[in-house]
Amino acid sequence: MKNLYYLCFVVIIIVFSGCDRYSEIKKEADRLNSYCPITYDCGSVTNVMFKDGMLMYKLLINEEQGITVGSLYNHPEIFKIMLGLGDKESLKLLVKEQIPICYIYRGDTSQETHSHIITPKDMEEIINKKISQRDLVREFLACNVDVINETLPQEIERGVILKNVEQKEDSIIYTASLDEDLYDVIVFDKIKSELKNGILSNLSQTKSNRRFLRQLIECNMNLIYRYCGDVTGTTINVVIGGKDMKESFGKSMY
Numbered sequence: 001m002k003n004l005y006y007l008c009f010v011v012i013i014i015v016f017s018g019c020d021r022y023s024e025i026k027k028e029a030d031r032l033n034s035y036c037p038i039t040y041d042c043g044s045v046t047n048v049m050f051k052d053g054m055l056m057y058k059l060l061i062n063e064e065q066g067i068t069v070g071s072l073y074n075h076p077e078i079f080k081i082m083l084g085l086g087d088k089e090s091l092k093l094l095v096k097e098q099i100p101i102c103y104i105y106r107g108d109t110s111q112e113t114h115s116h117i118i119t120p121k122d123m124e125e126i127i128n129k130k131i132s133q134r135d136l137v138r139e140f141l142a143c144n145v146d147v148i149n150e151t152l153p154q155e156i157e158r159g160v161i162l163k164n165v166e167q168k169e170d171s172i173i174y175t176a177s178l179d180e181d182l183y184d185v186i187v188f189d190k191i192k193s194e195l196k197n198g199i200l201s202n203l204s205q206t207k208s209n210r211r212f213l214r215q216l217i218e219c220n221m222n223l224i225y226r227y228c229g230d231v232t233g234t235t236i237n238v239v240i241g242g243k244d245m246k247e248s249f250g251k252s253m254y
Contacts, residue, residue: 025099026050042067042208043108054117055094059105069107071150073114078147079103081140083118084126091123137215142167159183163228171222171239177230185229188236195238199225200248213249217242 029050037044042065047058061069072078083091083101094101098120106113131139145167156162159179166173178185188195203209216223223240 054100054102056102061107063107063109069112071147075147076116078143088127095120095123171224173224175226180229180231185234188227192238213245
């Protein structure tokens, strides 16, 4: 089952010192660039550099993971939210020196390329935003839902089409249509426990999905997989609560 992929673009804020700060930033950017590509589940950072007075990150997006460059372009607020989840003290240094951050991101399949600049003013707004960490995580999850929905519907396996993802109250809900020529929805109702275990097993396979589960636990949110028969409209909900997540992964997920 396709999952809500955690957008894990690396956001490396450089802490610099010395009289010639720009010189130090360039040196640190060069050092970080020596580690590239830095690979994550949804893609990789291919280049880090300080150029034209900006700290620039080039990102290659793994579009097979369900996120497209076009969907990111339509929801650039994701970049600000990511920075808000990071080290705000480091952001203050960039604001002080009036240094923007520029993300240049390209799809590995489509080769579509876009860029997004976070200005010092944007960073100042992020720093001064009065919001709890939990509410910021909820905002992040909601933005991820919007990004994923840009790519739907998608056939995630034979006869199963993911139609919609939504964040509603204390749950994130995946709604999938089942081809009833291939699947008996009533059987799905009888094997909810097996389906739940299978979903949790799948979610344990990658770091991005484990991070996603940590976010859900932090926000006291459930994960619901809703299967709907394409002919009868019969609906089956497989509900995965925080307790299920904790029991499945135990202390290892932390």
